[in-house]
Amino acid sequence: MRKSFFFFIALVVFSNVVLCNTNGLYSFSEEEKLFKPIANIEIATAEGEISLSDLYDKSPIILVLVFTRCTGICSPLLSNVKENIRQQQTNEKYKVLVLSFDSSDSISGMLQLAKRYNLDEDKQWIFATTDRIEALNASVGFNPVWDSTSQQFDHEALVVGVNGNGYIVKKLNGLRASSDFRSLIKEINSEFVLSYPLPRKNMLFSCFTYDPATGKKKISVGMLVMLLPVVLTLLVVAGLATIKRKPNE
Amino acid sequence: MEEHKFILFLFLSAAVLVAGIFHFLYSTTLNPPSESEGLQNPLKKRGFVLVFMFIVFVVLLFVTVPKSPYFLFSNETPAKVVYVNAQQFAYMMSYKSIDLNKPEIETDVELPLNEPVEFRVTSVDVTHGFGIYNSKAELLIQTQAMPGYVNRLRWKFTEPGKYNILCLEFCGSGHAVMRSSFTVK
Amino acid sequence: MASLSLKKITAVWIYTILILFVLAILMGITMRFTQGKTISVSPIEFYLLMTTHGVTMIGIWAAAGIVAVNYLLARYIKVSTSLNVFALVFTVISILMLWASTFIGKFHAGWTFLYPLPFHIAWETWATPMFLWSLMVLSVSWFIWTLGSMVQILKKYSLRQSFAIQHISKKSPSVETPPLVLISMVSLLGMVVCFIAAIILLALLLAEYYSAGKFVNDPLLIKNLTFFFGHTIANEALYLGLATLYELLPEVSGRPKFKTTWYVALGWNCAIIFILGAFFHHLYMDFVQPKGFQIFGQIASYFATIPSVVVTIISIVTLLYNNKIKWSLVNLLFFIGLMGWIIGGIGAVIDATISNNIILHNTLWVPAHFHTYNVMGNVLFSLAFFVWVANEFSDNNDLQKYNKLVMPLLMVGGFGFVLMFYWAGAYSVPRRFAMYPSELSSGTALASAAAWFACIYLVGVLLVLFDVLKKCAKVFSSSSH
Known part of the structure; x- marks a missing residue:
């Protein structure tokens, strides 16, 4: 024995x-800008120009930041988000906004991206571009850096949860597990999560x-x-x- | 706050009651009536006490559990969020998330009166405590600051004034002097 | 019956425990006087005293319980002397290592050594592994000690019989299990669980220490394990004290022996489960712990009291009520110990209520309640056993001349001492503060008063100690018994 x-x-x-x-050690980057309002910018979608507040007034938003020329993390990130959202069987209402942070992206390019992921028909998903990406980046604490040699942005794989009042309530950095997304969805729907671990x-x-x-x-x-x-x-x-x-x- | 006095009163009354029962029991052993045969029907009495205590505990559970701090103000949106990073032997507080590389520390934290506020408490080194004391030096509420976890403590301050924060988990030689404060206006 | 060799090793244990007890009380008094600003001790010295005081006290009173039941179990089973010698040797080694880590190495992370504090080294670098290894030595040797004690019981009683299961199903079973065997078995099993928890905990901490940063632990897991171990050992030590009470109180009071009945058996078996769940109340203020665990912690803390307390109280009432009792120091110590245990238990139940814990957690209320059921509970149970066994060693049942003084000194000193803790705790004075901030100056005054009460208690303890040590010495001069 x-x-x-x-x-x-x-x-x-x-x-x-x-x-x-x-x-x-623990990373505190996901804590930055929490409980701050997101910049209420105008975005161009397949259905025309709207402002972010038109979206979050109706339902909370999961914001995913990508660009079409990306050869790096954007594609795995989108797959990760899509897969995790598909797995959720919750009743909460929310939209997933895939927004380009590259000013050279066009709305048609974004819609092609949607098609590639079979998300062009999905009403829950919105693909968009904007002229005021700097304001948005600043409000969510997102700092992509253009690298002219590789012709690519160095950037994080960032997912931002925005609640119905337009406040950033949770951020996810990197490719994350389904449970993190469920937590994100709860929080953007104003459900109190008493405690959460820092990424490690x-x-x-x-x-x-x-x-x-x-x-x-x-x-x-x-x-x-x-x-x-x-x-x-x-x-x-x-x-x-x-x-x-x-x-x- | 009456709660503190009430707890002490409750305890002291119970303690005196127990001491009284023991004294009575002791006194019956000194000069018992000669025909006495001790306690009658001990089994039945034991059953009675068991059931009685069981009921008391179940009632207490139903009364006290809903008052647990975990459920406080969970349906309200905080009017202000304060980030707290505890470290040996001080608190970093900010309205923004604290980036350890370039921390922007708020030295005079001000919180609104009668509105829910949220503290997001964590630690960068060892486990600390985060106890909020009112101006009468009474502990109102607390949470632990554990490294790697963020605890969210919500509270509504109903009295204006200066509030102190004391560390309530032993964190090393400076534990007793680890403190901070904020104002409610 | 106890062999001469068992008597000798028991006497050596008693010497060790009482001397360490007095030293640890002196550390405690130093701490309270420091908080009361009567004397001046640096925070580092204060906290290394606090660390040493905590581990030493928990250790000696758990040991006292195991020693007492081992001695008394010799009435029913064959008890191994060598097992007790083995435990003593390693206990002394571990205490020496511990004191070296604190007094020489200045290690002062508290007796709960809450992770990751031991790794934020503010002392000699060797002191952290020395402290952890000292506890490892203690945990492993005591794991063997408690397991060995269970094995001794199981050589005579079957597993079912040792837990008195046959008393639950049958009215008058052919083999009767004495309450001493049942309660010892329940407590020893709890101790085995908590030493395994301690070994895992220490292995994880040592792994982190020697991995030089490659492996880190989860603070939440470590905290759970810490209190799984820490809470359980304190609790089981108390139950061992109760086991001696069940065996000796009727005997010295001239009343018939306690018998195991179905409710005694059921009550103590239920206690095992509740005790193992009660430690969750140490984590109420860690909001990351799932709410279900928190609420279970409150339920377990409440119901843990029912089987042991209710069964014991009614047994004692039945034993004493309206019966002429010849009171001596031994049964008075048991009697008052029982009262202290219950009063401390009330303090514990108040604190184990989550909605109270929010204002009591880590205030002086916590040391208030656990000091009550140690200082005025378990310690008195063990002292009662020591006095009884010393009388047996010396064939001297006479009340020594100071005995009339002992109980008043212990009661005034002990209850006065813990009352200062309760008072300060209810008024939000934090525990583990080397000095109190100006707004909590009531803590300072209460600390000073507490220290004086503790001095009174110490005088009572010294009176018992001199008598017990003198009588215990006789066992070494006797050749046979």
């Missing part, structure tokens, strides 16, 4: 050391991942570590049950 116990411990420690090799890479044994679809926290690997003492004790007790007794001693 003791052998299996030490084996468990060795396994736990070993898997920790092997699997975790990044250096870890090297934490194998976190206890919970918040699952807003059910309003509960999903148990993740760390929770198993928490249960380990009880499980091991049950094993120990099972081992104890095999002890030979001498009742008449």
Whole structure:
């Protein structure tokens, strides 16, 4: 019994050391500009010019920032967002606004992009361009930098959640899990999420991942570590049950 | 706030009651009536106490759980959001998210009266506490500042004045002097 | 019956525990006088005293419980002396390592060593691994100790019998399980769980320490594990004290022995589950913990009291009410200890209510309640056992001449001491402050008063200690018993 116990411990420690090799502080970039209003700019869509407030007055927005010439993160980002949105089975109303941050993009180019992702027929998705991208970038804390050698923008894969009052309530940086999107959708619909983790890479044994679809926290690997003492004790007790007794001693 | 006094009163009354019961029990052992056979029907009495305590606890649960801080002002939009990054042994506070590379710290945080405000509390080093004290040095509400997590604490201040923040989780040698303050107008 | 070798090792344990107890009380008094501004101690010294005081106290009273039940279990089963010697050796080693890390290495992250504080080194760099290894040594050796104690029981009783399951299903089973065996088994099992939790916790922390930044832990997971261990060990130590009470109180009061009945069996078996869930109340103010866990924490904290408290209280009332009792120091210590335990429990239930915890968490209310059921509860249970066993060693049941003084000193000192904590806690004075800010100057005055009360308590303890140590010494001069 003791052998299996030490084996468990060795396994736990070993898997920790092997699997975790990044250096870890927390990133605060997703916190920037939260609870600030988004710039109420005019955007050009397939149905003509509208302002952002026309959109968020009706329903909250998930804003995805891309450009058509992008050879980097934009395509995986769009696929990631599309896939994650498709997986949501929530009743909340919201629109996904895919906005170009490249002033040389045209609306027809954006619509072609929509077609490529089979999103041109989807009423939930809006593809648009704008003349006032600097104002928008400043309001959401997005800083693309033009690199003339590669003819590309250096930029983050940014998704911004905007609530019905036009306030930025949550941002997601990088390609993210479905649960992050559910959290985002809850927040843009003004549901209070009591606490949230900051992005970090090297934490194998976190206890919970918040699952807003059910309003509960999903148990993740760390929770198993928490249960380990009880499980091991049950094993120990099972081992104890095999002890030979001498009742008449 | 009456709550603090009430808790002490409740506890002291219960403690005195327990002491009284023990004193009574003790006194019955000194000169018991000679024909006495001790406690009658202990099993029945035990059952009664069990059921009684069970009911008391269930009622207490139904009364107190909905008052838990997790549900405070959850349906309201905060009029102001304050970002709090705790670190040994100070608080960085700002109306904006705090970028550690170029922090823009608000030294005189002012919050509105009678409107919900939200504190987004986290820590950059060890676990700290974030306890809000009113001008009478009474603890109103608190949360923990745990690195890697942002805790959202919502509150509505109903009295204007200066409020102090004290660290309520042991964080090292400067724990007792780790503090900050803000004003409600 | 206890063999001579078991008596000797028990006597050595008692010496160790009482001497460490007095030293740890002195540390506590120093801390309270510092907070009261009567003496001046630097914050670092204050916090290293706080760290040492915490681990030492938790350690010695958990040990006292295991030692006492081991000694008393010898009435029913064969108890291994070598297991107790083994535990003593490693306990002393670990205490020395601990004191080296704090007093020499200046480690002062608190006895809960809340992650990641131990890694934000503000002391000698070797002090962090020394502290963690000292606890590792303690956890592993005590894991073996408690597991070994369970094995001893299981050599005589089957697993079912040791948990008195046969009493739940049958009215008068053929094999009767004494309450001492049942409660010891329940508490030892809880201790096994918490030492496994401690070993995992320390392994994770040491892994982070030796990985030099390549691996970091989740603060939330570590906090859960910390209190899984920390809360449970404190709680189970108290239950071991109750086990000795069940065995000895009727005996010294001249009343028939307690018998295990179906409700005693059921109550104590239920206690296992609730106790393991109660630690969640330490994380109420961590909003990231799921709400379900928080509410479960409150439910478990409430219902954990029902089986043990109600069953015990009614048993004691049945034992004593309207019965002529010959009171001596031993049964008075048990009796008052029970009262302190219940009063502390009321403080705990108030604090374990989430809507109160928001204004009580990490105020002095917390040390108030746990000091009540230690200082005026578990310590008194263990002192009762020490006095009883010392009388047995010396064949001397006479009340020594100071005994009439002991109870008033312990009660005035002990209850006065904890009352200052409650008072300050209700008025929002934070715990673990080396000094209080000017707006909380009531904390300063109360701290000073508390220190004086603690001095009174210490005098009571010293009176017991001198008597017990003198009588225990006789066991070494006797060749057979």
